[in-house]
Amino acid sequence: MIETFAALAHGMAVAMQPMNLLYALIGVFLGTAVGVLPGIGPALTVALLLPVTYKLDPGGSLIMFAGIYYGGMYGGSTTAILINTPGESASMATALEGNKMAKAGRGGPALATSAIGSFVAGTIATIGLAFLAPWLVDFAVRFGPEDYFALMCVAFVTVSATFGDSPVRGLTSLFIGLTLGLVGIDKLTGQARLAFGIPELLDGVEVTTLAVGLFAVGEALYVASRRHHAEEKLEPVRGSLWMTREDWRRSWKPWLRGTLFGFPIGALPAGGAEIPTFLSYSTERRLTKHPEEFGRGAIEGVAGPEAANNASAAGTLVPLLTLGLPTSATAAMMLAGFQQYGLNPGPLLFAERPDLVWGLIASLFIANGMLLVLNLPLVGLWVRLLAIPQPWLYAGILVFATMGTIAAKPSVVELSMLAAFGVMGFLMRRFDFPIAPVVIGLILGPIAESQLRRALAISLGDPLVLLQSPMSATLLGIALIALLAPFALRGLGRFKANED
Amino acid sequence: MISSRMRPFGAVVALLLGMSGPALAQQLELKLMAPAAPGGGWDQTARSMQQALVASGVARSVQVTNVPGAGGSVGIAQFVNGAKGDGNQMMVNGFVMVGALAMNKSPVTLDQVTPIARLTEEIQVIVVPASSPIKTAQDLAAAVKADIAKVTFAGGSAGGVDHVMAALFAGTVGADAKKINYIPFSGGGESLAAILGGKVTAGISGLSEYEGQIKAGKLRALGVTSAQRLPGVDIPTFKEQGIDLVLANWRSVVAPPGITPEQRKTLSDAVEKMVKSDAWKEILKQKGWDDAYLGGDAFADFLKKEIVRVTDVLKSVGLVKS
Numbered sequence: 001m002i003e004t005f006a007a008l009a010h011g012m013a014v015a016m017q018p019m020n021l022l023y024a025l026i027g028v029f030l031g032t033a034v035g036v037l038p039g040i041g042p043a044l045t046v047a048l049l050l051p052v053t054y055k056l057d058p059g060g061s062l063i064m065f066a067g068i069y070y071g072g073m074y075g076g077s078t079t080a081i082l083i084n085t086p087g088e089s090a091s092m093a094t095a096l097e098g099n100k101m102a103k104a105g106r107g108g109p110a111l112a113t114s115a116i117g118s119f120v121a122g123t124i125a126t127i128g129l130a131f132l133a134p135w136l137v138d139f140a141v142r143f144g145p146e147d148y149f150a151l152m153c154v155a156f157v158t159v160s161a162t163f164g165d166s167p168v169r170g171l172t173s174l175f176i177g178l179t180l181g182l183v184g185i186d187k188l189t190g191q192a193r194l195a196f197g198i199p200e201l202l203d204g205v206e207v208t209t210l211a212v213g214l215f216a217v218g219e220a221l222y223v224a225s226r227r228h229h230a231e232e233k234l235e236p237v238r239g240s241l242w243m244t245r246e247d248w249r250r251s252w253k254p255w256l257r258g259t260l261f262g263f264p265i266g267a268l269p270a271g272g273a274e275i276p277t278f279l280s281y282s283t284e285r286r287l288t289k290h291p292e293e294f295g296r297g298a299i300e301g302v303a304g305p306e307a308a309n310n311a312s313a314a315g316t317l318v319p320l321l322t323l324g325l326p327t328s329a330t331a332a333m334m335l336a337g338f339q340q341y342g343l344n345p346g347p348l349l350f351a352e353r354p355d356l357v358w359g360l361i362a363s364l365f366i367a368n369g370m371l372l373v374l375n376l377p378l379v380g381l382w383v384r385l386l387a388i389p390q391p392w393l394y395a396g397i398l399v400f401a402t403m404g405t406i407a408a409k410p411s412v413v414e415l416s417m418l419a420a421f422g423v424m425g426f427l428m429r430r431f432d433f434p435i436a437p438v439v440i441g442l443i444l445g446p447i448a449e450s451q452l453r454r455a456l457a458i459s460l461g462d463p464l465v466l467l468q469s470p471m472s473a474t475l476l477g478i479a480l481i482a483l484l485a486p487f488a489l490r491g492l493g494r495f496k497a498n499e500d
Numbered sequence: 501m502i503s504s505r506m507r508p509f510g511a512v513v514a515l516l517l518g519m520s521g522p523a524l525a526q527q528l529e530l531k532l533m534a535p536a537a538p539g540g541g542w543d544q545t546a547r548s549m550q551q552a553l554v555a556s557g558v559a560r561s562v563q564v565t566n567v568p569g570a571g572g573s574v575g576i577a578q579f580v581n582g583a584k585g586d587g588n589q590m591m592v593n594g595f596v597m598v599g600a601l602a603m604n605k606s607p608v609t610l611d612q613v614t615p616i617a618r619l620t621e622e623i624q625v626i627v628v629p630a631s632s633p634i635k636t637a638q639d640l641a642a643a644v645k646a647d648i649a650k651v652t653f654a655g656g657s658a659g660g661v662d663h664v665m666a667a668l669f670a671g672t673v674g675a676d677a678k679k680i681n682y683i684p685f686s687g688g689g690e691s692l693a694a695i696l697g698g699k700v701t702a703g704i705s706g707l708s709e710y711e712g713q714i715k716a717g718k719l720r721a722l723g724v725t726s727a728q729r730l731p732g733v734d735i736p737t738f739k740e741q742g743i744d745l746v747l748a749n750w751r752s753v754v755a756p757p758g759i760t761p762e763q764r765k766t767l768s769d770a771v772e773k774m775v776k777s778d779a780w781k782e783i784l785k786q787k788g789w790d791d792a793y794l795g796g797d798a799f800a801d802f803l804k805k806e807i808v809r810v811t812d813v814l815k816s817v818g819l820v821k822s
Binding site for chain 2: 144186190199200202203270319327336458
C-alpha cells in the first residue's frame with residue numbers, strides 16, 4: 001500500500017511536467033471534440049495520431065491518448081443530452097433522460113451532473129485502477145463464457161426499465177433489435193446469416209448506425225411531421241442553469257452506484273461500456289423516489305449512466321496494463337501505442353517500467369480534472385444550441401448524423417441503413433414504441449448468443465455448466481428474482497386486498 | 501464485439517498525409533488500400549508501408565484508404581472492380597483473406613489480383629495454462645488422439661489462421677480434423693482470458709500476442725510453427741518435436757488486375773526498394789514483425805499453394821462447402 005502511494009506520487013511528478021500537462025490538455029480537447037461527433041470515436045483518433053506521435057517520448061503520447069479516451073467518453077454525452085444523438089453507444093442511456101431534461105429547459109443541470117458525475121466516477125475508478133488492478137484482473141480472467149451469459153441474462157431482465165408503459169411494445173422493440181443482431185457472419189461457425197448476399201452486411205449492423213438512425217434521424221423526421229400540428233416550443237433555460245441543492249442531493253448516490261457498475265464490468269474482457277450504463281439506468285429507475293419523472297427527464301437517469309461509462313473506461317485499463325489485453329477498440333489502439341515504443345503491457349510492465357505506468361495513471365487523474373475545468377464553463381454555451389430555430393437545428397443534426405456515418409463506413413449500404421433506421425425510428429415514435437430496447441437488443445443479443453454457445457462448446461454440450469460456476473449461478477439467481485419479484489409482489493398485494 | 505467496431509475517418513487521414521510527407525522524391529504517387537478498419541494488422545502494415553515508402557524516397561506520396569468488412573471481402577471487391585488497370589494502386593492482404601473469401605463465397609478471388617510481394621510473417625504458437633498437465637506438443641497430440649472432442653482450442657475468428665492451424669495440428673497427428681472442438685473468440689484478448697482462466701485446453705495465436713504471458717510464466721508454449729528455431733525464440737518448433745506443422749501468418753501486397761507488365765515492374769521495384777530501406781527495417785524491429793520478403797513469380801506461386809492448402813483445410817472442417 002505504502003509503495004503504491006509512493007509510486008503514485010512519483011507518477012504525479014511525471015504527469016505534472018509542463019509538457020505532459022500540455023499533452024493531457026490536447027488529449028482531452030481532441031477527445032471531447034471527436035466524442036461530440038457521432039460515428040467518430042476515440043479509437044479512430046488514436047489510430048490516426050499514432051504515426052504523428054511516433055517522435056514524441058512514450059510518456060507524453062500515452063498521456064495524450066489517455067486524455068483522448070476520457071474526453072471521448074465525456075464528449076459523447078453532450079450531444080446525447082442536447083440533441084438526442086449519442087456520439088458513442090455508451091452514451092445512449094444518457095440520451096433517454098438527458099434529452100428530456102434538455103427539452104424541459106434543464107439542459108444545464110443535465111450537462112453539469114454528467115460532467116461532475118464523470119469526474120467523480122473517473123476519479124474513483126482511477127483510484128480503483130491504482131490499488132485494485134492486480135486483484136481485479138484475477139477475477140476478470142476467471143469470468144468464463146457461462147458467467148458472461150448469466151450477466152447478459154441480468155442485463156436482459158433490466159432492459160424492461162426502458163420499455164415505457166407497455167411491455168408488449170417494449171418486447172416487440174427488443175425482438176427487432178435481437179433480429180438485427182443476427183445479421184452478419186456467425187462468430188462461431190463463420191457462416192453468413194440474414195446477409196442476403198450483400199458483403200457489407202457480413203460484419204453485422206453497426207451499433208452507432210442504428211443508434212444515430214433511430215435517435216437522431218427518427219427524431220428529426222418526427223419533429224418535422226409534427227410542425228403543423230402544434231409546434232413544440234423549446235426553451236433553452238428554465239429555472240437555474242446550474243444544479244440546485246435538490247439536484248445535488250439526487251445525483252450523488254447514482255454517481256457512486258454507476259461507478260460500482262462501470263468499473264468492474266469495464267474490467268471484464270468482454271464487458272464493455274454499454275451494459276453498465278443500462279444496468280445503472282434501470283437501477284436508478286427502480287430506486288428513485290421520483291418514479292413519475294422517469295421518461296420525462298429525471299436527473300438520476302443521467303447521473304448514473306454517465307458515471308458508469310466513465311468508470312468503465314478506467315476499468316478497461318485494468319486488463320490492458322496488467323495482462324496486455326485490450327478489451328475495447330481504444331484500448332487496442334493504446335496497446336499499439338505501447339508497442340510502438342517497444343513496450344509490452346502485461347505482467348512485466350509494472351515491474352519493468354513503473355515510471356510509465358504510474359505516470360499514465362496519474363495523468364488520468366489530471367485528465368479528469370481538466371475535463372471538468374474545460375466543460376463546466378461550456379455548459380452555458382452548449383445549452384444556447386437549443387435556442388437555434390428548430391428547422392435549422394434539425395437540419396444540422398441530419399447533416400452531422402449522415403457525415404458521421406459516412407466517415408465511419410464510406411458505403412452506400414451503410415447510408416441506406418441509416419435512412420431505413422431513420423424511417424423506422426419515425427414510425428416507432430409515431431406509433432409509440434420505445435426505441436432504446438432495439439439498440440439494447442442489438443448490443444446484448446450477439447454477446448449472449450456467442451457466450452452461451454461457447455460455454456456449451458467447452459462443456460461438450462452439458463447445460464449444467466451454467467449452474468456449476470458459482471458466479472454464473474448467482475447471477476442467474478439475481479436475474480430470476482428480478483424477473484419474478486414484481487409479479488410476486490403484485491400477487492401478494494392482491495392477496496392482501498382480498499383479505500380485507 | 502468491440503474490436504470489430506472501429507471507425508475510419510477519411511478527412512483526418514488526408515490531414516495527416518499532408519503532415520507526414522517530406523516532398524523530396526520521385527513521381528510515384530500511390531494509393532494503398534487496407535481492406536480493414538484502422539488499427540488492425542493490415543492497416544498497420546499499410547501505414548508502415550506509407551511511412552517507409554515516403555521516408556526512403558521511393559514514392560512522393562502514399563495515401564492509405566480503409567475499406568473494412570468481412571475479412572477483406574468488401575475491400576477486395578472494390579479493389580478489383582474499381583482499380584482495374586490502375587498502376588498506382590495497391591492493396592495489403594494476408595493469410596486471413598484467403599479463408600474469408602472462400603467462406604463468404606466471394607465472387608471476387610485472389611486469382612484476379614496481380615501479386616506483387618509477400619512482406620512479413622508472424623509465426624504461430626500453441627499454449628496451455630501453466631498449471632496444465634500437458635507439457636509438450638506430443639502430450640497434446642496424445643490427448644487429441646485419445647478423444648478429440650474433449651480437447652478445446654481457443655483462438656481467433658472462425659476460419660482464420662488460428663482455426664486453420666488447429667485443424668492442421670489435428671490432421672497432422674493423425675486425428676479426425678473434422679471433429680476438432682475449436683472455440684472462436686473475437687481477438688486475442690478474449691481468448692487469452694479464457695486460457696489463463698483454465699476454461700479451455702489450449703490456445704492458439706500469433707507468438708507476439710502471448711509472448712508477455714509466456715515470459716511471465718503464466719502460459720506454457722508447446723511449440724511454434726516456424727521451420728527452424730528463430731533467433732531469440734526459446735520455444736521448440738513442432739517440427740523438431742516430430743509434428744510436421746509449418747505455417748505462418750503472412751501479409752502481402754497486391755496490385756489490381758489488368759495492369760501492364762511495365763506497371764507491374766514499377767510497383768515490384770518500388771516495393772523491393774522499400775523492403776531494403778532502413779526505414780522499413782526500423783519499423784519491422786519496432787513492431788516485432790519478421791521480414792518475409794518474397795517477390796515476383798515466387799510469391800505468385802506461393803499464393804497459389806496457400807489458397808489450395810487453406811481451402812482444403814476449411815473444406816475438411818466443414819467451413820467451406822465443396
